[in-house]
Amino acid sequence: MIRLSIPLRQALARLSLPLMIAAAFGIMLLGKADTLLAERLRTHLSDALSPIYAALAEPMAAVRSAIQDLQDLATLREENGQLREENERLRRWHASALALETENQMLRRQLNFLPEAAPAFVTARVVADGGGTYVRAVLLATGPQNSIRKGQVALDERGFVGRVTEVGSRSARVLLATDMNSRIPVALESSRARAIMTGNNGTRPRLQHWPEGVIPMDGERVVTSAEAGAFPAGLPVGIVRLSSQGVPEVELFARLDRLDAVRLFDYGLSGIIPPEAVARPEPRSGRR
Amino acid sequence: MATPPARRPHGRPAPAPGLLRRIDAFARVAFPGFSTAFLMVLAAAPINLPSPVFAMALPCVTFWSVFRPTAMMPPVVFLLGLLMDLLTFAPLGSGVLVLLALHAVGLRFRYFLVRQSFLTVWLCFCVAAVGAACFYWGLQSLLGLRLPPIAPALNAAMLACGLYPAIALVLTRIHEAMLHAEIAP
Numbered sequence: 001m002i003r004l005s006i007p008l009r010q011a012l013a014r015l016s017l018p019l020m021i022a023a024a025f026g027i028m029l030l031g032k033a034d035t036l037l038a039e040r041l042r043t044h045l046s047d048a049l050s051p052i053y054a055a056l057a058e059p060m061a062a063v064r065s066a067i068q069d070l071q072d073l074a075t076l077r078e079e080n081g082q083l084r085e086e087n088e089r090l091r092r093w094h095a096s097a098l099a100l101e102t103e104n105q106m107l108r109r110q111l112n113f114l115p116e117a118a119p120a121f122v123t124a125r126v127v128a129d130g131g132g133t134y135v136r137a138v139l140l141a142t143g144p145q146n147s148i149r150k151g152q153v154a155l156d157e158r159g160f161v162g163r164v165t166e167v168g169s170r171s172a173r174v175l176l177a178t179d180m181n182s183r184i185p186v187a188l189e190s191s192r193a194r195a196i197m198t199g200n201n202g203t204r205p206r207l208q209h210w211p212e213g214v215i216p217m218d219g220e221r222v223v224t225s226a227e228a229g230a231f232p233a234g235l236p237v238g239i240v241r242l243s244s245q246g247v248p249e250v251e252l253f254a255r256l257d258r259l260d261a262v263r264l265f266d267y268g269l270s271g272i273i274p275p276e277a278v279a280r281p282e283p284r285s286g287r288r
Numbered sequence: 289m290a291t292p293p294a295r296r297p298h299g300r301p302a303p304a305p306g307l308l309r310r311i312d313a314f315a316r317v318a319f320p321g322f323s324t325a326f327l328m329v330l331a332a333a334p335i336n337l338p339s340p341v342f343a344m345a346l347p348c349v350t351f352w353s354v355f356r357p358t359a360m361m362p363p364v365v366f367l368l369g370l371l372m373d374l375l376t377f378a379p380l381g382s383g384v385l386v387l388l389a390l391h392a393v394g395l396r397f398r399y400f401l402v403r404q405s406f407l408t409v410w411l412c413f414c415v416a417a418v419g420a421a422c423f424y425w426g427l428q429s430l431l432g433l434r435l436p437p438i439a440p441a442l443n444a445a446m447l448a449c450g451l452y453p454a455i456a457l458v459l460t461r462i463h464e465a466m467l468h469a470e471i472a473p
Contacts, residue, residue, distance in 0.1 A: 013361075017392060020362040024369070024384040028431060031380025038373075038380045045374045049329060056333050 119232070121265045122146045124172065129259075135201050136179035137165070138259055140172045148172045151230070151270060154262040159236040159253030160184070160224060161262050172264070176256050177237070178205055186237055186250075187225035188216055194225050197237065197250055203257075204241065204249040216240045216248040230272045316466050320356060321364040324348035325371055327455075332375040341375050342383075342424070343447035346417050347455040349387050353394030354401050354409070355463055365391045378424075379431035386424045390416060406456070414449040421445035 004012070031038050107113075124140040142148050154161040154174045162182065166173040175182055182199035188210070195210040207216055220240040226233035238252040324345065331344040345368060352360035369384030376383065393416060394401075401409055425441040 016362040017388070017395075020366045021385065021388050021392075023366060024381050024388055026381075027370070027384060028379070028381030032431065041380075042374050042377070045371075049332075052329060053333055056330070060333065 116232075119265045119267050121263045122148070123261055123263050124148075125261050126259045127171075134165070134173075134175050134179045134181060136176040136182075136199065136256070137162075138174050138176065138262075140174060140262065140264075142170060142172050142264075144169055148264060149266070151272075152264045152266055153231060153235065154264050155235065156254045156259060156262050158255065159238065161254045161256065161259065163230075164264060174262065174264075177252060177254075178203060178256055184237070185225045185227040185230065186222050187227075187233070188214070188240065189221040189223055190217070191220070194227055197222070204243075204251055207240065207248040207250060210248075216242075218242045222250050228272055229269050232267045232269065312469075316469070317359050319462070319466075320348070320352040320359040321368065324352070324368055328368070328371060328375060340444075340447060341372055342421075342444045343451055344455075345372050345383075345387065346390065346420060346445075346448040347413065347452040348459070349390055350394050350413055350416065350452075351456055351459050353391045354398045355459075356466070357395055357398065360391065362388065362391065378428055382424060382427035382431055385427060386420050389423060390420050406453075410449075410452055410456075413452050414445075417445045417448040417452075418442070421448075 122142070124142045124146075126138045127141045128139040129137075140154075148164060148167050150164055150167055152164040154164060160177060162174045162176040162179075164172050165175040177184055177197065177199055178201065179199045180201045182197075182205065184197040184205075186195055186197045186207070187193065188195060191214050193211050193214040193216075195216070196208045197205045198208050199205045207222075210216060218240060222237045222240060224231040224233060224235040224237055236253050238250040238254075241249050241251045243249050327344050327348060328341050331340040349360065349365060349368060353365070365387050366384055369387040370380075372378070372383035372387065373380050397412070401412060404412075421441040421444055422438075425436065425438050429435050
């Protein structure tokens with residue numbers, strides 16, 4: 001240490017605070033005059049400090065993950081409770097479903113009800129959109145071994161897609177429900193009213209020709225109807241949505257804009273076959 | 289750390305060797321500044337807290353200015369303020385001035401504060417912290433030529449008030465140990 005006389009030291013001690021305040025103002029001026037200086041200093045400082053922070057990062061990450069674990073535990077608990085409750089509810093539904101099933105079987109036995117045969121289906125990959133006569137249609141790649149015929153019903157994993165309109169030896173074209181030429185007989189599930197779903201080349205087909213006294217409600221489920229013998233009854237189609245003008249439209253369950261594979265069901269129905277075929281259609285395999 | 293051994297044998301101990309003694313004294317003088325800087329650097333580590341650097345610097349600087357001004361000298365305060373400015377992206381010089389002002393106020397009232405209870409000191413510190421935050425905010429708006437929101441500054445002041453008891457508890461222990469070490473020989 002440098003030895004200083006006591007009065008000098010006292011003077012220095014008394015002067016240092018004003019001096020430092022003056023230096024603070026000087027630094028302010030410097031910072032205003034040369035803005036890059038502060039940035040450079042900051043960069044140097046963070047360069048020097050980065051090893052400290054890097055060393056700190058590990059324990060801090062550990063603490064953070066521990067906190068996260070605790071929070072996860074709390075949510076887990078809550079979720080567990082919810083799941084238990086839901087499980088209980090589903091169990092009740094399951095029991096009631098079993099009871100209904102046995103009751104259904106008993107009633108069928110009493111009525112001598114003829115059950116419908118499970119329909120056969122083939123799954124085909126969608127290889128192209130559009131093209132052909134129609135705006136909204138997809139082309140399917142079907143193997144020659146599958147007997148696809150006109151009028152078969154196409155469904156994706158969610159619901160109704162359309163009908164087969166043209167059949168080649170290795171491909172088939174499906175007219176989607178959204179095409180302008182598509183007319184699908186449907187039924188509103190809650191009111192059991194029949195209607196026709198008309199495509200308009202948009203995303204949502206419209207509902208038409210519903211009986212008087214029935215108003216399609218927003219959110220009502222729409223299923224196919226067996227009217228005219230073109231479709232089996234009860235295939236899921238979509239949900240009624242009222243447009244901004246109050247026109248009832250159908251929001252389809254099927255995702256027509258991202259079709260990758262569809263199932264073609266053969267219900268053996270031949271009510272209304274798309275044009276060009278007037279006679280009873282033959283299975284395609286026979287004409288190959 | 290510079291914490292000297294709190295317990296020494298009674299009676300007159302043998303005089304310590306010159307070098308060790310000097311290191312001891314230097315450590316005692318340097319501890320407040322270095323510990324404060326270290327705490328500020330720690331507070332600047334990326335965690336999810338609003339501006340903890342400011343809130344960490346205020347209690348340390350105030351405590352040492354009031355209770356041990358020989359170790360918290362104006363140049364040290366100046367360097368700490370500079371560190372704060374560099375760590376917090378505030379305009380250069382604003383933190384320096386705020387800490388120096390706080391230091392000056394602490395020095396001015398230290399004879400009054402030293403004799404008060406902890407609660408009184410804490411209350412005084414809270415008032416000073418809010419004042420310092422407002423001053424800091426004013427300086428920032430003046431130097432940046434725009435009006436930043438005042439809420440973060442007040443948050444930082446609140447945080448400083450909340451941190452003060454915890455910091456003061458530890459620092460009081462260390463301060464007492466230092467006093468003990470100074471009186472004993």
